[in-house]
Amino acid sequence: MVDVQSMKDERQIPLQKVGVKGVRYPIVLKDKSSQVQHTTAVVNLYADLPHDFKGTHMSRFIEVFEQYRSDLSMPRFLKMLESIRTQLKAETAYSDLHFPYFIQKAAPVTGQVAMMSYDCSYEGMVSSTERKFVVGVSVPVQTLCPCSKAISRYGAHNQRGIVTLKVTMDSFYWIEDLIALVEDSASSGVYTLLKREDEKFVTEMAYDRPRFVEDVVREVYLRVDALHKFSQFTVEAENFESIHNHSAYAFVEKNDLENSMENNKESSNV
Secondary structure, three states, X not given: OOOHHHOEOOOOOOEEEEEEEEEEEEEEEEEOOOEEEEEEEXXXXXXXXXXXEOOOOHHHXXXXXXXXXXXXXXXXXXXXXHHHHHHOOOOEEEEEEEEEEEEEEEOOOXXXXXXXXXXXXXXXXXXXXXXEEEEEEEEEEEEEOHHHHHHOOOOOOEEEEEEEEEEEOOOOOOXXXXXXXXXXXXXXXXXXXXXXXXXXXXXXXXXXXXXXXXHHHHHHHHHHHHXXXXXXXXXXXXXXXXXXXXXXXXXEEEEHHHHHHHHHHHHHHO
8 A cells, every 4th residue: 555654755844843743542550559550641653754755654653552561660651652653664663651540548547448540751862862751740739827826816727739750760759759859848738537536636737837849849850859869950939829719839840961061161261
């Protein structure tokens, strides 16, 4: 049959990304307590397209992903991108996956267990000279306002927020440990199941640990940085305010690679 995608294109315009977007697909991930976890991802797969190719072969993205989706550990994820790059004769291949990750979480006093869902992501790219793999976790937390606590006689307002941590991985690190690090940086974590004793504990713990969004991103930054495992990471926090008709927001980034390049540039100018 005629392969229209492989025909020559005369317009001389290379495309940075072509591929498939929004594919819902079952995947298997590493799980710290159960070894593996089955979940469903929204999958985006792309490659660059040289200027002289009319189109890409969309089916090949799915064919390759099907081969790798039963084990999407970091080495396999990068190997999948290399396979896409090779099969499509591309310089660079990209992917991002977005999926719910489930952790069995016990209430702090009664110990009653329920499943907690966290929105997570993998992002990656592979070229002939570069490989990058980023893991993201979005963690619901509770924050109690330090200002409200300081000025109020009858308590302080609190709210639920979302903290999103993205780390560039050079070696393996558990999703569960990233989530625990974020929860420990807030006024308290949140839970799927709480009895009255648990609710009392969580409420009082938050009151004893007031946090602005600025405090939360700084606390996460310090904890991640202290691990000495990630040269690049970002932290953002959004509080869904309980007494304002808007959210509070903060963001921080660390990029040792850019800082190193900047320092070298300054040194060469001396």
